[in-house]
Amino acid sequence: MAEDNGKEEEKFDFTPEGEGYISLAEARVLAVRTAVETPGDYGRNFRRVTMVFEVVESTETEDNYIILLSVRPQGEFSGTPGQEQFFIGKEGSIAFRQVLTSPIRKSGGFPVLPGAIGLVVVGAIAVVGAVFVLMG
Secondary structure (H helix, E strand, O other), X not given: OHHHOOOOXXXXXXXXXXXXXXXXXXXXXXXXXXXXXXXXXXXXXXXXXXXXXXXXXXXXXXXXXXEEXXXXXXXOOOEEOEEEEEEEEOOOOEEEEEEEEOOEEOOOOOOHHHHHHHHHHHHHHHHHHHHHHHHO
């Protein structure tokens, strides 16, 4: 123990490449690969739907990489993609993951609620007309 007096504490310096750490590019790949292999909860409408992921933003902090992915169904999709965020430790572990927004399909086709209301109104008119015809 007397030998340690006056000596500096041993430091674990890494090379400029960050030996033992992953790069920001590797963190992006890890985020996409993780999202593909274990999809998040993107809502009931997207269960069992193959999704496509794209890196839209990546940031480096002192301890983590923050990766923001765009999420949408595979193939033709007209709507707004969702977003999923990953916090990846520089040693390559997924520290935290969260779905920020789910994809939203662009509404189109037949408007169900107005159509149903229209059918009820037409049906009521037909019933009232039939009653008048039968009564007089």
